[in-house]
Amino acid sequence: xxxxxxxxxxxxxxxxxxxxxxxxxxxxxxxxxxxxxxxxxxxxxxxxxxxxxxxxxxxxxxxxxxxxxxxxxxxxxxxxxxxxxxxxxxxxxxxxxxxxxxxxxxxxxxxxxxxxxxxxxxxxxxxxxxxxxxxxxxxxxxxxxxxxxxxxxxxxxxxxxxxxxxxxxxxxxxxxxxxxxxxxxxxxxxxxxxxxxxxxxxxxxxxxxxxxxxxxxxxxxxxxxxxxxxxxxxxxxxxxxxxxxxxxxxxxxxxxxxxxxxxxxxxxxxxxxxxxxxxxx
Amino acid sequence: xxxxxxxxxxxxxxxxxxxxxxxxxxxxxxxxxxxxxxxxxxxxxxxxxxxxxxxxxxxxxxxxxxxxxxxxxxxxxxxxxxxxxxxxxxxxxxxxxxxxxxxxxxxxxxxxxxxxxxxxxxxxxxxxxxxxxxxxxxxxxxxxxxxxxxxxxxxxxxxxxxxxxxxxxxxxxxxxxxxxxxxxxxxxxxxxxxxxxxxxxxxxxxxxxxxxxxxxxxxxxxxxxxxxxxxxxxxxxxxxxxxxxxxxxxxxxxxxxxxxxxxxxxxxxxxxxxxxxxxxx
Amino acid sequence: xxxxxxxxxxxxxxxxxxxxxxxxxxxxxxxxxxxxxxxxxxxxxxxxxxxxxxxxxxxxxxxxxxxxxxxxxxxxxxxxxxxxxxxxxxxxxxxxxxxxxxxxxxxxxxxxxxxxxxxxxxxxxxxxxxxxxxxxxxxxxxxxxxxxxxxxxxxxxxxxxxxxxxxxxxxxxxxxxxxxxxxxxxxxxxxxxxxxxxxxxxxxxxxxxxxxxxxxxxxxxxxxxxxxxxxxxxxxxxxxxxxxxxxxxxxxxxxxxxxxxxxxxxxxxxxxxxxxxxxxxxxxxxxxxxxxxxxxxxxxxxxxxxxxxxxxxxxxxxxxxxxxxxxxxxxxxxxxxxxxxxxxxxxxxxxxxxxxxxxxxxxxxxxxxxx
Numbered sequence: 051x052x053x054x055x056x057x058x059x060x061x062x063x064x065x066x067x068x069x070x071x072x073x074x075x076x077x078x079x080x081x082x083x084x085x086x087x088x089x090x091x092x093x094x095x096x097x098x099x100x101x102x103x104x105x106x107x108x109x110x111x112x113x114x115x116x117x118x119x120x121x122x123x124x125x126x127x128x129x130x131x132x133x134x135x136x137x138x139x140x141x142x143x144x145x146x147x148x149x150x151x152x153x154x155x156x157x158x159x160x161x162x163x164x165x166x167x168x169x170x171x172x173x174x175x176x177x178x179x180x181x182x183x184x185x186x187x188x189x190x191x192x193x194x195x196x197x198x199x200x201x202x203x204x205x206x207x208x209x210x211x212x213x214x215x216x217x218x219x220x221x222x223x224x225x226x227x228x229x230x231x232x233x234x235x236x237x238x239x240x241x242x243x244x245x246x247x248x249x250x251x252x253x254x255x256x257x258x259x260x261x262x263x264x265x266x267x268x269x270x271x272x273x274x275x276x277x278x279x280x281x282x283x284x285x286x287x288x289x290x291x292x293x294x295x296x297x298x299x300x301x302x303x304x305x306x307x308x309x310x311x312x313x314x315x316x317x318x319x320x321x322x323x324x325x326x327x328x329x330x331x
Numbered sequence: 332x333x334x335x336x337x338x339x340x341x342x343x344x345x346x347x348x349x350x351x352x353x354x355x356x357x358x359x360x361x362x363x364x365x366x367x368x369x370x371x372x373x374x375x376x377x378x379x380x381x382x383x384x385x386x387x388x389x390x391x392x393x394x395x396x397x398x399x400x401x402x403x404x405x406x407x408x409x410x411x412x413x414x415x416x417x418x419x420x421x422x423x424x425x426x427x428x429x430x431x432x433x434x435x436x437x438x439x440x441x442x443x444x445x446x447x448x449x450x451x452x453x454x455x456x457x458x459x460x461x462x463x464x465x466x467x468x469x470x471x472x473x474x475x476x477x478x479x480x481x482x483x484x485x486x487x488x489x490x491x492x493x494x495x496x497x498x499x500x501x502x503x504x505x506x507x508x509x510x511x512x513x514x515x516x517x518x519x520x521x522x523x524x525x526x527x528x529x530x531x532x533x534x535x536x537x538x539x540x541x542x543x544x545x546x547x548x549x550x551x552x553x554x555x556x557x558x559x560x561x562x563x564x565x566x567x568x569x570x571x572x573x574x575x576x577x578x579x580x581x582x583x584x585x586x587x588x589x590x591x592x593x594x595x596x597x598x599x600x601x602x603x604x605x606x607x608x609x610x611x612x
Numbered sequence: 613x614x615x616x617x618x619x620x621x622x623x624x625x626x627x628x629x630x631x632x633x634x635x636x637x638x639x640x641x642x643x644x645x646x647x648x649x650x651x652x653x654x655x656x657x658x659x660x661x662x663x664x665x666x667x668x669x670x671x672x673x674x675x676x677x678x679x680x681x682x683x684x685x686x687x688x689x690x691x692x693x694x695x696x697x698x699x700x701x702x703x704x705x706x707x708x709x710x711x712x713x714x715x716x717x718x719x720x721x722x723x724x725x726x727x728x729x730x731x732x733x734x735x736x737x738x739x740x741x742x743x744x745x746x747x748x749x750x751x752x753x754x755x756x757x758x759x760x761x762x763x764x765x766x767x768x769x770x771x772x773x774x775x776x777x778x779x780x781x782x783x784x785x786x787x788x789x790x791x792x793x794x795x796x797x798x799x800x801x802x803x804x805x806x807x808x809x810x811x812x813x814x815x816x817x818x819x820x821x822x823x824x825x826x827x828x829x830x831x832x833x834x835x836x837x838x839x840x841x842x843x844x845x846x847x848x849x850x851x852x853x854x855x856x857x858x859x860x861x862x863x864x865x866x867x868x869x870x871x872x873x874x875x876x877x878x879x880x881x882x883x884x885x886x887x888x889x890x891x892x893x894x895x896x897x898x899x900x901x902x903x904x905x906x907x908x909x910x911x912x913x914x915x916x917x918x919x920x921x922x923x924x925x926x927x928x929x930x931x932x933x934x935x936x937x938x939x940x941x942x943x944x945x946x947x948x949x950x951x952x953x954x955x956x957x958x959x960x961x962x963x964x965x966x967x968x969x970x971x972x973x974x975x976x977x978x979x980x981x982x983x
Contacts, residue, residue: 340695342695371694374950376950406625437959
């Protein structure tokens with residue numbers, strides 16, 4: 051097998067439900083479910099049997115409407131939430147042989163600090179608003195084992211430079227920044243430990259169109275330059291079209307279609323995907 | 332001796348409970364053991380944690396020394412000493428050598444302690460991560476997962492802001508390469524005295540209801556960075572105006588007659604000892 | 613002859629303590645402990661409740677020693693409490709066995725057994741009663757004599773009045789969900805330190821020991837807007853509860869248990885309307901309960917405690933009053949007053965250490981400017 055064929059990240063049968071489930075809905079396909087919601091006990095099946103692979107240097111897009119389970123999926127992958135069932139493997143951790151979801155919370159923290167980066171839709175979740183921007187980047191570097199202020203400062207400055215934050219503002223706290231700038235600081239922070247896998251959760255949602263475009267450009271050029279693998283979640287097919295090599299379409303917690311992004315855009319199979327693609331035109 | 336109360340104020344059951352927590356603390360160096368802190372006849376925040384440790388450990392043959400900010404004669408030290416001797420009748424001393432139990436606030440004596448002595452430090456805020464994360468259940472998790480980027484991040488931020496670490500007293504330490512610990516508000520000057528100390532060091536926080544310990548011969552390292560090493564307070568070129576000592580922690584005073592800044596040993600019993608040694612000569 | 617330490621500290625303390633005694637007795641008169649016990653019921657109740665020790669005489673003594681300062685009196689009693697071995701835990705007390713002195717409901721006018729106003733300041737006009745300046749033991753005894761005479765004319769009056777709880781009545785109606793007995797042994801916060809997430813028994817203990825003012829203020833914030841509750845007093849009762857302990861060799865046996873006395877308490881059961889989701893997403897209104905209980909007659913505190921109890925059952929980080937660490941860590945009288953007052957202690961060494969850091973940053977600044 052060539053290196054290209056070994057996935058960087060592999061997710062198998064990920065399930066996440068909110069609520070205990072009841073005899074009516076435990077079967078999963080029962081008629082008491084409205085979409086992915088059980089009318090009887092109120093349980094929500096947010097992710098149902100989600101499986102996918104991400105290959106080196108690939109951008110995998112996940113598109114779906116709000117409530118389709120895509121953000122929950124991202125939270126599970128970054129251990130912000132516990133999965134109900136399923137497995138995930140990362141090539142650079144224990145040779146990709148250990149299910150990340152079954153590791154201790156200490157190990158999961160190690161994985162977060164060393165192997166992954168995440169950019170949240172809400173910068174409050176990804177940044178310490180009262181610490182300096184460079185401190186925010188240093189936090190991730192310290193967590194990944196760095197102990198040299200000079201090196202962290204120059205790495206931080208370099209990254210902030212890359213995301214177009216003026217050097218003289220590096221010691222300011224993100225709370226004084228605009229939304230677009232906060233997102234760029236988050237991206238710099240997530241990239242700081244050279245993660246093999248970067249998770250982007252609706253990073254441009256809520257930004258002005260022009261700011262959106264500049265953040266997307268930034269991600270694209272960084273991805274090309276650093277050749278990182280990205281999982282990108284968005285409800286906006288436009289964002290997906292611009293960045294993703296391959297795309298999964300999620301609906302009601304399930305993956306209903308997947309393929310090369312171009313293919314999905316030109317020849318959507320599932321009625322929901324068709325509707326989505328038409329609305330883009 | 333006040334006989335309306337049991338020996339050493341507490342009932343025997345309470346003393347045993349506190350000793351059990353102390354044993355656990357010694358077994359896990361630097362780990363904060365919760366204990367059912369009792370209300371004491373002195374104010375919460377005035378050394379009740381240290382006092383409870385002293386009272387739970389003291390026996391009829393012990394010799395007690397109490398210091399506050401380096402002084403045996405400070406009102407608070409006198410007050411604590413009086414309470415212990417009133418309820419136990421044990422001998423008290425100002426000579427560091429003669430003491431078997433030394434309760435102290437904010438200082439470690441200048442004279443190196445021996446294996447036959449126990450140093451008990453009073454602690455106001457036992458949690459070194461408190462100003463990074465206000466929630467107790469969160470900091471507990473951070474300790475469990477050995478996630479200490481926050482502790483270094485606080486130092487990093489100081490360097491970014493001021494060009495150097497600006498911790499005053501209570502500069503955090505890493506104990507036995509496992510737990511980050513607040514050494515209590517001792518000056519940085521005293522931090523190195525904890526490393527490989529011959530004497531057992533116990534730390535008690537009464538209001539916050541925690542006991543922790545540095546057992547004899549334990550590695551204690553002050554947190555720092557490769558390029559920003561830990562620095563104790565500097566008293567370079569200065570000496571005690573009374574005994575002429577150098578290389579000790581000095582109080583800064585203003586000579587009212589000459590309006591000049593003068594220095595004098597903070598550890599009063601050490602200073603007296605030096606003076607008397609000179610006197611004999 | 614060598615050098616000796618200056619004994620300034622010892623001497624200063626001795627003088628200060630003498631001075632304090634002088635302040636207490638300087639008018640040449642003393643107040644007897646019995647008089648405090650007889651006339652300062654409100655303060656005694658508050659002090660007993662915050663000290664979590666039920667003893668009017670000791671409370672009166674503490675108040676005398678503290679010159680009427682409640683924080684100091686609570687401090688004295690708590691410290692005394694630390695020296696007493698814990699010999700027994702009482703048997704479970706059912707509060708419907710309360711011998712009622714007062715009992716009201718703000719939710720229902722017609723409660724079985726009726727509303728009993730009892731002794732309350734609620735409907736007094738807060739006008740200073742200058743006649744009390746002249747009140748003597750004799751005038752008081754005369755009034756008492758008359759009072760007892762009037763009372764004996766209504767001899768039928770029951771002395772041991774117990775009544776079913778208002779909430780039990782509502783439960784029968786199906787207006788509030790049935791409540792299962794929780795027979796789990798409660799945690800004892802004075803024997804094991806609080807850890808988070810806390811249990812309800814820990815929360816209730818800390819709330820009932822809380823400083824009256826602190827508990828009241830936080831609950832006030834909740835109902836004024838910094839919180840998400842709109843409570844009603846389901847039932848408020850004041851009365852005496854019998855306390856019994858098990859016979860040492862026959863635990864759990866009702867017959868052999870010993871009656872050791874009674875405590876006067878205030879109990880508040882608060883009702884909070886909430887909307888609950890039922891099967892098929894149907895929404896219904898139901899009532900949840902907040903529970904408050906404290907020693908003596910201290911109704912504001914019991915009600916406030918009931919509000920905070922419910923707040924902490926529903927953590928919500930939007931409001932500090934719904935955050936258990938925020939509430940439980942900061943309402944204890946001995947802890948808060950102790951830590952605030954410790955700021956009076958010398959901090960010479962810590963300050964010297966900070967001074968060193970400040971000078972260092974100044975020096976570096978200068979170097980930067982010069983370079």
